[in-house]
Amino acid sequence: MASIDIAAIRKSYGSVAVLHGVDLAIRDGEFVVLVGPSGCGKSTLLRMIAGLEDITAGEIHIGGACVNDLEPKDRDIAMVFQSYALYPHMTVAGNMSYSLRLRRAAKELIAGKVKAAAGTLGLDALLERRPRALSGGQRQRVAMGRAIVRAPKAFLFDEPLSNLDARLREQMRGEIKRLHQSLGATSIYVTHDQIEAMTLADRIVAMNAGLVQQVGTPLDLYDRPANLFVAGFIGSPAMNMFQGNYHGNGGASVVIAGDGSEIPLGRAYAVEEGSRVTVGIRPEHVHLGEAGRGIAAPVDLIEPTGFGTILHLRAFGSDLKAFTLDRTSARVGETVPVVLPPERLHLFDAEGQRAG
Amino acid sequence: MTAVSTATTRRSAPPLRRLAVASEPYLYSAPALILIVAVMLVPLALGISYAFRDVKLLNPFGAPFIGLDHFRELASDRTFARALKNTLFWAGASVALQFIFGLILALLLNRPFAGRSIVQALVFLPWAVPSFLSGLNWAWMFNPVIGPIPHILTALGLMATPSNVLSDPFNAMWGPIVANVWWGIPFFAITLLAALQAIPRDLYEAASIDGANALQRFWSITLPFLAPTIAITILLRTVWIANFADLIVVMTNGGPADRTQIVASYIFTQAFRRLDFGYASAIAVVLLLLLMAYALLIVLLRQSLLKRG
Amino acid sequence: MARPHIRPKRIIPTVAHRLAILAYVLFALMPLYWLLKVSVTPNNLLYTEGVRMWPSQTSFEHYAFVLAHSDFPKFFENSVIVSGSTAVIVTILASLAGYALSRFNFRGKYWIVVLMLLTQMFPLVMLIAPMFKMLSPLGLTNSLTGLVIVYTAFNVPFATFLMQSFFDGIPKDLEEAAMIDGATRFRAFREIILPLTLPGIAATLGFVFTAAWSELLFALMLISGVDASTFPVGLLTFVSKFSVDFGQMMAAGVLALIPACLFFLLIQRFLVQGLTAGAVKG
Numbered sequence: 038m039a040s041i042d043i044a045a046i047r048k049s050y051g052s053v054a055v056l057h058g059v060d061l062a063i064r065d066g067e068f069v070v071l072v073g074p075s076g077c078g079k080s081t082l083l084r085m086i087a088g089l090e091d092i093t094a095g096e097i098h099i100g101g102a103c104v105n106d107l108e109p110k111d112r113d114i115a116m117v118f119q120s121y122a123l124y125p126h127m128t129v130a131g132n133m134s135y136s137l138r139l140r141r142a143a144k145e146l147i148a149g150k151v152k153a154a155a156g157t158l159g160l161d162a163l164l165e166r167r168p169r170a171l172s173g174g175q176r177q178r179v180a181m182g183r184a185i186v187r188a189p190k191a192f193l194f195d196e197p198l199s200n201l202d203a204r205l206r207e208q209m210r211g212e213i214k215r216l217h218q219s220l221g222a223t224s225i226y227v228t229h230d231q232i233e234a235m236t237l238a239d240r241i242v243a244m245n246a247g248l249v250q251q252v253g254t255p256l257d258l259y260d261r262p263a264n265l266f267v268a269g270f271i272g273s274p275a276m277n278m279f280q281g282n283y284h285g286n287g288g289a290s291v292v293i294a295g296d297g298s299e300i301p302l303g304r305a306y307a308v309e310e311g312s313r314v315t316v317g318i319r320p321e322h323v324h325l326g327e328a329g330r331g332i333a334a335p336v337d338l339i340e341p342t343g344f345g346t347i348l349h350l351r352a353f354g355s356d357l358k359a360f361t362l363d364r365t366s367a368r369v370g371e372t373v374p375v376v377l378p379p380e381r382l383h384l385f386d387a388e389g390q391r392a393g
Numbered sequence: 394m395t396a397v398s399t400a401t402t403r404r405s406a407p408p409l410r411r412l413a414v415a416s417e418p419y420l421y422s423a424p425a426l427i428l429i430v431a432v433m434l435v436p437l438a439l440g441i442s443y444a445f446r447d448v449k450l451l452n453p454f455g456a457p458f459i460g461l462d463h464f465r466e467l468a469s470d471r472t473f474a475r476a477l478k479n480t481l482f483w484a485g486a487s488v489a490l491q492f493i494f495g496l497i498l499a500l501l502l503n504r505p506f507a508g509r510s511i512v513q514a515l516v517f518l519p520w521a522v523p524s525f526l527s528g529l530n531w532a533w534m535f536n537p538v539i540g541p542i543p544h545i546l547t548a549l550g551l552m553a554t555p556s557n558v559l560s561d562p563f564n565a566m567w568g569p570i571v572a573n574v575w576w577g578i579p580f581f582a583i584t585l586l587a588a589l590q591a592i593p594r595d596l597y598e599a600a601s602i603d604g605a606n607a608l609q610r611f612w613s614i615t616l617p618f619l620a621p622t623i624a625i626t627i628l629l630r631t632v633w634i635a636n637f638a639d640l641i642v643v644m645t646n647g648g649p650a651d652r653t654q655i656v657a658s659y660i661f662t663q664a665f666r667r668l669d670f671g672y673a674s675a676i677a678v679v680l681l682l683l684l685m686a687y688a689l690l691i692v693l694l695r696q697s698l699l700k701r702g
Numbered sequence: 703m704a705r706p707h708i709r710p711k712r713i714i715p716t717v718a719h720r721l722a723i724l725a726y727v728l729f730a731l732m733p734l735y736w737l738l739k740v741s742v743t744p745n746n747l748l749y750t751e752g753v754r755m756w757p758s759q760t761s762f763e764h765y766a767f768v769l770a771h772s773d774f775p776k777f778f779e780n781s782v783i784v785s786g787s788t789a790v791i792v793t794i795l796a797s798l799a800g801y802a803l804s805r806f807n808f809r810g811k812y813w814i815v816v817l818m819l820l821t822q823m824f825p826l827v828m829l830i831a832p833m834f835k836m837l838s839p840l841g842l843t844n845s846l847t848g849l850v851i852v853y854t855a856f857n858v859p860f861a862t863f864l865m866q867s868f869f870d871g872i873p874k875d876l877e878e879a880a881m882i883d884g885a886t887r888f889r890a891f892r893e894i895i896l897p898l899t900l901p902g903i904a905a906t907l908g909f910v911f912t913a914a915w916s917e918l919l920f921a922l923m924l925i926s927g928v929d930a931s932t933f934p935v936g937l938l939t940f941v942s943k944f945s946v947d948f949g950q951m952m953a954a955g956v957l958a959l960i961p962a963c964l965f966f967l968l969i970q971r972f973l974v975q976g977l978t979a980g981a982v983k984g
Binding site (some may be wrong): 660 | 725729731733734749793795798799802803806822827828829831832833834912915916918919939948951958959963966
């Protein structure tokens with residue numbers, strides 16, 4: 038196991054810059070998730086750590102040693118691919134033992150390690166099968182088994198669950214987490230799915246357009262998103278956003294929304310008077326149903342998810358989504374009283390940065 | 394979150410590693426490339442030079458430079474003029490017939506039926522027959538002494554008495570053309586069949602739901618999808634067939650009286666039988682120029698088609 | 703017992719379809735059948751029964767003659783050596799080059815592709831004269847080695863494109879996984895990728911073998927002695943020497959067919975598959 042340090046990494050394909058300078062220090066044994074939309078550079082970064090892409094500028098250190106010039110095979114890392122990349126003409130046992138056979142390890146040693154890894158992943162009965170005879174979840178596990186057998190310095194995951202259906206994804210998520218808890222391996226995990234990021238990560242690295250937007254624990258990003266991108270990306274259903282102008286007045290500070298209505302902020306923020314700001318509040322924090330309090334918001338659409346209900350309302354001249362765990366008796370066309378608790382509000386300045 | 398500080402300002406891989414990585418693809422392709430350059434490009438250059446020299450194999454006393462003498466001779470060479478015409482006829486008729494019958498075969502094979510794989514194997518068999526053998530085979534078939542065709546043609550009233558098409562100065566060309574079509578249908582059929590099978594089935598289903606009959610479906614779905622494959626295949630195949638001299642050399646040797654010579658077989662006859670390498674190379678240079686003109690035409694055509702969008 | 707109900711409208715097109723297929727099969731097989739038929743017709747019946755569908759008596763005398771008293775076994779052997787060697791060498795070179803074209807994006811790639819396409823387009827017959835002059839001082843005329851060199855060069859471009867399209871069908875992350883597992887790229891190529899392209903290798907071997915087996919003009923030009931003659935040259939010389947012994951010539955012709963047909967039947971299943979998997983470049 039080892040730490041991984043990424044310093045001032047840039048990547049360009051010809052004249053097209055894809056990563057504009059990434060700095061990251063990953064601790065030994067940490068599970069870090071790189072999350073962001075397609076094209077944000079997360080996979081490129083992962084592949085640079087693996088050695089599958091050249092580094093245009095900057096340095097990567099694994100376990101303290103600079104690996105810029107090292108081939109993938111000399112970096113002592115293991116990778117789980119989105120498409121699993123299992124060798125079709127080898128059995129499961131063959132797939133898992135390939136790396137050890139390349140290093141000419143002793144047969145008994147190989148057999149022992151394969152057996153142990155297979156046991157951890159529940160693959161014992163499948164060792165003699167070929168990949169085409171396995172289900173998606175089983176192939177995924179073989180891909181992980183192949184990585185575990187090597188006991189590498191770090192595990193790299195490139196969107197490993199994207200090819201699985203929703204139910205399987207849930208199940209595998211849990212298994213990956215459990216595996217990490219038992220092995221304690223340094224892991225870098227790339228995904229575009231923010232739920233995977235939230236549930237798996239010790240720390241999340243949110244990326245967009247080739248830049249790191251925020252690094253922190255999942256709850257950090259959830260409770261205190263550093264900018265509009267992170268605020269809108271983390272959390273589902275997504276955060277409600279209202280644009281308006283800030284009017285500071287101590288405890289009576291408000292944001293004047295597009296339709297002229299006022300959103301009470303409850304306190305003053307460190308932004309310029311009259312400047313353009315964005316107010317955010319998560320649907321699950323929107324307070325519903327106390328008659329006589331707040332504003333009356335008409336109901337446009339109701340989405341019952343069984344787990345709770347998403348209500349699409351109109352407020353402050355814009356759409357407002359509310360999420361409640363209670364069963365609601367509201368109907369489309371009716372109005373519901375709605376309160377936005379000031380302590381749950383997020384304010385972002387004109388550049389989209391979090392305002393204190 | 395601290396960045397690790399390093400004393401070095403080295404940013405990316407040292408020159409040696411970068412060289413190794415960059416040269417990898419060249420190392421993989423080198424053996425093939427070296428062979429091609431040595432065995433095809435060098436003789437090509439050499440051959441072009443022969444066109445301007447008097448190179449006869451039987452003459453051991455060097456190869457004097459004679460400038461454009463060969464080309465002057467070519468300009469008044471009646472056989473060459475006829476060879477040019479024959480080449481057009483040969484290529485045009487062969488490709489047209491191969492394409493039409495190949496397309497029909499591909500369409501026939503595109504729907505599943507009992508025994509399709511056997512039929513497919515049998516019908517593609519002619520392609521496996523070496524061209525010289527198919528030439529000889531058909532030559533024998535056309536021979537009234539031993540082959541059935543003259544007798545069949547006479548029975549059908551197309552021939553007065555059973556005689557050999559290949560010795561008929563007006564129709565001899567049809568002999569090699571028939572052999573070429575027999576041999577070439579499988580190629581077109583395979584290519585078109587592969588293209589046909591790449592057309593998504595649901596397009597046809599959507600069209601029949603919309604009310605299209607078989608002919609309409611062919612016209613509005615099959616043809617547009619096939620068009621690029623057809624175009625490329627025909628263009629490349631035409632060139633290839635125009636230069637394909639084996640059948641003619643085997644079946645008629647360019648005769649009777651040089652009436653079935655095409656440019657490619659004329660080159661061969663000059664080189665192989667008369668051993669006049671210089672003249673043969675001059676003809677070859679003319680052929681090369683014609684080919685380049687053809688290629689240029691295609692590129693210009695493509696440009697104008699692309700512009701029209 | 704349920705019988706499939708064929709709507710009456712469908713019968714005519716189906717019958718027409720089957721008839722058309724039959725016509726094609728007959729057209730394809732007729733010349734070969736004729737070849738076979740004459741080759742087993744004894745000499746005394748050859749001209750009297752010339753046009754019958756099958757001779758009243760069959761005899762293998764022609765085959766016996768060809769195999770025992772002529773140079774054909776030598777011609778056959780030479781062709782097998784030349785075609786086989788060419789096929790193997792071309793496949794090796796084409797695999798390497800095809801892999802490079804499939805996996806790498808490098809500056810020379812465009813020019814290499816253009817070069818290979820060009821070699822497919824120009825008439826090989828042009829090279830006959832200079833080739834003879836080049837090989838003669840090297841002692842490679844009238845030699846099987848010379849033929850192998852020439853044939854290999856001629857077939858490498860097409861084979862390269864063929865192998866490239868097969869490699870394109872294999873996901874790149876397999877090599878990447880192998881390289882992360884500890885293999886060099888070349889090792890990953892040998893141990894992981896090549897085994898997966900066995901159909902492609904078979905197809906390439908088959909194509910090149912067939913092409914080399916049928917090559918006539920260069921063999922005619924470069925080979926002058928009986929010892930080094932390949933089958934096409936031998937057969938043609940035979941034809942001009944024994945211009946009236948059709949039975950023997952046809953027997954020799956049938957023998958010439960065997961290897962090519964075998965190879966072809968083996969790989970024909972992959973042909974349509976392989977051509978659909980990667981684009982056909984004409």
